[in-house]
Structure formats: structure tokens, C-alpha cells
Amino acid sequence: MTANFPLLSGGQLVVAALRAHGVEMAFSVAGESYLEVLDALFDAPEIRLITCRQEGGAAFMAEAYAKATGKPGVLLVTRGPGACNASIGIHTAFQDSTPMVVLVGQVARHQLDREAFQEVDFRRMFSPLAKWVAQIDLAERVPELINQAFQTAVSGRPGPVVLALPEDMLRDCRAAAVTGPYRAVHAHPGAADLAEMRRLLAAAARPVILVGGGSWSDAACADIARFAEANDVPVCCSFRRQDIVDNRLGVYVGDLGTGAAPSLVARIKAADLVLAVGARIGEITSQSYSLLGIPDPEKVLIHVHPAAEELGRVFRPTLAMQSGVAEFAAAAAALAPIPAPRWAAWRQSARAEYEAGLMPSRLTDMPALDLGLVMLWLRERLPDDAIVTSDAGNFSGWPNRFLQYRRPGRQLGPTSGAMGYGVPAAVGASLAYPGRIVVGFCGDGGFLMTGQEIATALAEGATPIILVFDNGMYGTIRMHQERRFPGRVVGTDLKNPDFLALARAYGAYGAQVARTEEFAPAFEAAVAARRAAIIALKIDPEMITTRTTLSALRRQAETAKA
Numbered sequence: 386m387t388a389n390f391p392l393l394s395g396g397q398l399v400v401a402a403l404r405a406h407g408v409e410m411a412f413s414v415a416g417e418s419y420l421e422v423l424d425a426l427f428d429a430p431e432i433r434l435i436t437c438r439q440e441g442g443a444a445f446m447a448e449a450y451a452k453a454t455g456k457p458g459v460l461l462v463t464r465g466p467g468a469c470n471a472s473i474g475i476h477t478a479f480q481d482s483t484p485m486v487v488l489v490g491q492v493a494r495h496q497l498d499r500e501a502f503q504e505v506d507f508r509r510m511f512s513p514l515a516k517w518v519a520q521i522d523l524a525e526r527v528p529e530l531i532n533q534a535f536q537t538a539v540s541g542r543p544g545p546v547v548l549a550l551p552e553d554m555l556r557d558c559r560a561a562a563v564t565g566p567y568r569a570v571h572a573h574p575g576a577a578d579l580a581e582m583r584r585l586l587a588a589a590a591r592p593v594i595l596v597g598g599g600s601w602s603d604a605a606c607a608d609i610a611r612f613a614e615a616n617d618v619p620v621c622c623s624f625r626r627q628d629i630v631d632n633r634l635g636v637y638v639g640d641l642g643t644g645a646a647p648s649l650v651a652r653i654k655a656a657d658l659v660l661a662v663g664a665r666i667g668e669i670t671s672q673s674y675s676l677l678g679i680p681d682p683e684k685v686l687i688h689v690h691p692a693a694e695e696l697g698r699v700f701r702p703t704l705a706m707q708s709g710v711a712e713f714a715a716a717a718a719a720l721a722p723i724p725a726p727r728w729a730a731w732r733q734s735a736r737a738e739y740e741a742g743l744m745p746s747r748l749t750d751m752p753a754l755d756l757g758l759v760m761l762w763l764r765e766r767l768p769d770d771a772i773v774t775s776d777a778g779n780f781s782g783w784p785n786r787f788l789q790y791r792r793p794g795r796q797l798g799p800t801s802g803a804m805g806y807g808v809p810a811a812v813g814a815s816l817a818y819p820g821r822i823v824v825g826f827c828g829d830g831g832f833l834m835t836g837q838e839i840a841t842a843l844a845e846g847a848t849p850i851i852l853v854f855d856n857g858m859y860g861t862i863r864m865h866q867e868r869r870f871p872g873r874v875v876g877t878d879l880k881n882p883d884f885l886a887l888a889r890a891y892g893a894y895g896a897q898v899a900r901t902e903e904f905a906p907a908f909e910a911a912v913a914a915r916r917a918a919i920i921a922l923k924i925d926p927e928m929i930t931t932r933t934t935l936s937a938l939r940r941q942a943e944t945a946k947a
């Protein structure tokens with residue numbers, strides 16, 4: 386059966402399979418454990434191999450590339466040390482439902498289980514971090530298992546899969562049929578369930594749609610907005626998924642992230658129907674599981690999710706639908722709208738609350754650098770296709786609250802809360818969409834976790850503009866310290882390098898902004914530079930969130946203790 390196929394090494398078969406699945410870009414840090422794969426890539430110029438500086442950065446890049454394009458992110462790393470570094474991005478892809486195919490070099494088959502050099506049992510290591518883990522022990526099974534990896538990564542609830550590649554297997558030569566491309570498998574909502582949803586919605590007085598999760602194509606986003614507008618239902622989004630519904634539409638009412646507006650939280654509690662589409666309704670989105678009762682949500686909950694095991698897992702829905710988000714959104718958009726819905730005033734007041742929250746309040750007197758004004762300027766400046774990436778930290782409250790997201794632009798952020806995401810995600814997004822404005826928001830803490838990928842950006846021609854919020858501390862943790870242990874600051878002060886000199890050392894455009902009026906010219910110069918840029922923003926440490934100051938927090942905590 387295989388007589389008609391050429392003899393290829395395991396490494397060549399891996400690359401042939403990647404080509405068959407339409408892979409155009411892969412992210413890597415090299416290792417001697419998978420030299421055959423690297424060598425086969427030498428002959429496959431249609432796959433662009435991005436050479437990264439640390440596997441954590443490479444994994445975040447692949448994850449953000451996948452989020453931005455909807456195609457699986459492909460990552461190649463070496464045995465134990467490479468896999469350990471990469472694990473943060475694999476965990477992030479898992480929590481974020483992002484499809485990834487991770488190829489890890491492994492020791493030779495006849496050395497396994499001796500704790501050979503850099504040997505790790507990847508099935509055990511990645512079992513809680515990946516959707517599927519396997520090892521390819523026979524070169525003739527490379528096409529089969531790589532096909533299974535892609536199918537698994539993209540189907541149902543997408544996620545990362547890990548394949549270990551023993552180095553001697555990569556040298557074996559076999560003739561094998563290479564299959565591809567993968568075809569994502571998603572469930573569709575049933576007609577009876579859609580009719581029941583429509584009946585429940587028509588009976589509601591205060592409905593809310595909550596959108597979230599992965600796999601939202603631009604078309605699916607347009608469909609769910611059409612459904613919401615046709616029925617005049619307010620839509621909010623889950624943590625770091627603000628780009629699903631155009632924030633400028635009258636039906637959009639805000640996000641349920643870490644800094645959710647108290648008025649939105651109160652509104653969800655007051656709602657009599659929640660239609661959750663794609664969102665798991667996880668800990669952050671559910672405001673530490675306080676929004677809905679467990680397991681009885683104490684209101685009508687219609688939960689639509691691509692994975693059966695998420696439905697009824699924490700909350701017991703009135704109606705559960707296992708469906709892909711795009712499949713559901715298309716079907717919902719095609720439903721006849723509810724005639725004369727009763728919740729127009731409910732939707733309008735929710736929108737008015739969201740719009741009121743878009744105006745920053747002045748928390749300290751006349752800060753030299755007014756972040757509220759900087760965000761208002763950026764909100765106007767960023768084009769419809771701008772991509773915003775975000776690290777984890779309190780600074781992220783500024784772009785989350787004051788920017789307005791929409792397609793084809795994107796908001797790419799780790800719902801895993803992984804620091805170090807912002808820079809590599811911006812590099813990955815810029816490589817996926819050269820020519821678009823990509824802005825990466827980072828704290829001074831997160832920036833130095835993976836900032837070395839600026840070197841990758843310069844080497845590969847990516848042009849992210851990185852904004853570093855320099856407040857000289859791990860601000861988020863300092864905030865928690867002031868709340869729990871007021872005045873007892875430990876382990877959270879940072880002494881930063883000279884960010885301007887650092888930018889120059891990389892060959893990036895660099896600027897330091899200490900005053901509001903310096904921001905716009907620095908940003909325009911960064912855009913015009915057409916290379917990676919770092920703009921360091923000197924932040925008043927008092928501005929700990931968009932809603933409160935450090936000393937106000939400390940005073941509140943001290944009063945509560947007294």
C-alpha cells in the first residue's frame with residue numbers, strides 16, 4: 386500500500402504532515418533532539434520558521450498567532466528544559482481554549498525510562514495542561530498522529546496538544562501516506578433547542594447575553610451582534626474577550642473581567658435570563674462564582690458551549706446546547722426576532738452605565754501623566770483593524786476599561802492571567818498581520834519576564850508597539866497587600882532598568898513618556914518607525930487601578946481593621 390510513497394525520515398514526514406495541514410508559520414527554539422525536523426524545514430520554505438529567544442516567549446507567540454488567525458499555533462521545542470519553559474504558553478492555550486500543536490523532542494526510544502539526558506515523561510507532565518498528549522514511537526505513524534493532533538486541537542473545545550518525538554524515530558526512514566488538511570468538527574444547535582431558547586427569551590423581562598470563549602470568527606461575531614440587535618438584548622463579554630461584539634454598538638454593555646464595573650455586576654445579578662454563548666463562566670467572569678447560584682443559577686440560564694463536559698459542570702442550565710459558537714451564532718441570527726420585546730429600557734440603562742464608565746474620573750490632583758487622557762486619545766487613534774495584546778497586571782485595567790474593541794481588530798489577552806504574555810503575543814500578532822498596528826500593553830513586571838522577544842521582533846521584522854507601565858512594583862500584588870496587610874510592603878518593589886537604553890540596545894524605537902502631552906508624539910513616532918518600539922510610561926504609583934488609589938486602599942483597610 387505504501388509502495389508508491391517515497392522513503393522519508395521521521396523528521397521529513399513531520400514536515401510533510403505540517404505542510405499537508407496548511408501550516409504557514411511555526412515558532413521554535415532549536416534543540417539537538419529534533420535536528421531532523423529542523424533539517425526538513427530547510428527544504429520547506431513555505432513554512433516560515435520563527436526563531437525565538439525563550440520557549441515561554443515562543444509558546445505565547447504561537448498561542449497569540451492562533452488566537453489572531455483562528456489557525457492552530459505550531460510550536461517546536463526541545464526535551465525537558467525546552468518543554469518546561471514552554472509550559473506557561475501551553476497552560477494558557479488550555480485555559481483560553483486556543484488550538485496549538487506542540488512538537489517536543491524526546492530522548493531515543495532505547496534510552497527511555499533511564500532518566501536519560503533531559504528526559505521527561507511528557508504524558509505525565511502535560512496531562513493537566515494539554516488537551517491530548519502522545520508520543521510517536523513509529524515513523525510510519527507520523528502522518529496519522531499529526532493528523533489526530535490537528536483534529537483534536539481544533540475540534541469541540543479547542544486546546545493545545547503535545548506530541549513527543551523520540552530522536553531516533555525521527556531518523557528512521559519509512560514510506561507513508563501523508564494526510565491533511567484537518568477539518569474542524571463542531572456541533573450545531575438543534576431546531577427544538579433553538580425554539581425553546583426563543584420561548585424562554587420571549588418570557589423574560591431582564592435578559593442579558595454573555596459571550597466568551599475561543600473560536601470566534603469575524604463572521605460569528607457579526608452574527609451574534611445581529612441576533613442581539615434584532616432582539617435588543619444587552620451583551621456583555623467574559624474576561625479578556627471584549628472584541629466579540631463591537632463595543633460601539635448600542636447593545637454592548639461591558640465586560641466581566643477583573644475590574645468589572647460594579648453596575649454591570651449588579652445588573653447580571655438582577656437579570657432574569659442569562660444566555661451564555663461560548664463562555665465557560667469561569668472564576669474571573671463569574672466574579673469568584675458570585676454572579677449565579679451553584680449549582681442552581683437561580684435564574685434562567687441558557688448555556689451554549691462547544692464541549693459537552695462544560696455544560697452543567699458548575700451551573701445547572703435551564704437549557705444546555707452543545708454547539709460551536711459560529712454554528713450557534715449563525716442559527717441565532719437566522720431566528721425570527723421576538724416581537725415587541727419588553728426590555729428596551731433595561732438595555733438602554735445598561736448601555737448608559739457602560740458609557741458613563743468610559744469617562745475616566747480624576748483620582749489624584751493633576752497627574753503629570755494622565756492615563757485616562759492617554760486612553761481616550763488611543764481610543765480615537767486606533768484603527769478598526771488594530772490588535773491590542775495585554776499582559777497580566779493592574780495596568781491592564783486601563784486598556785480594558787477605556788479602549789473600545791471591534792473586528793477585524795482584536796484584543797488578545799491571557800485568561801490564564803499569565804504574566805509575560807504581552808510582548809510575545811504582540812510579536813506573534815504582528816507576524817500574523819504585518820502592516821497592522823499592534824499595541825502590546827505590559828507592566829514593568831510582566832515586560833521583563835519575556836521582553837527578550839523584542840529581539841525576535843527585530844530579527845523577523847515584526848513591528849509591535851510595546852507600552853510599558855512603569856510603576857516600580859508588582860502593582861497587583863501590592864494592591865492585595867494593602868488590602869490584607871496595610872503598610873506591610875514585601876516582595877513587590879521593583880528596581881527597573883533604563884527602558885530607553887534597553888530599547889536602543891535591541892535596535893528598537895524607544896521613548897520615555899512622563900507627561901500626558903508627550904504620549905501622542907511618541908506613539909506617532911513609534912508607528913512611523915516601522916520597527917518594534919518600546920514606550921515606557923512613568924506611572925504615579927498612587928494610580929493603582931482605574932477606580933482607586935493606593936493610599937485610599939490603605940486607609941480603607943486600616944479603618945476596617947480598627
Ligand SMILES: Cc1ncc(C[n+]2csc(CCOP(=O)(O)OP(=O)(O)O)c2C)c(N)n1
Binds near residue numbers: 781854
Ligand atoms: C507568571 C506569573 N507570575 C506571577 C503572577 C502573579 N501576579 C499577578 S499580577 C502580578 C504583578 C504584575 O506586575 P506588573 O506587570 O508590574 O503590573 P502592575 O500590576 O504593576 O500594573 C503578579 C506578580 C502571575 N499572574 N503570572
Ligand SMILES: [Mg+2]
Binds near residue numbers: 778828830854857
Ligand atoms: Mg508594575
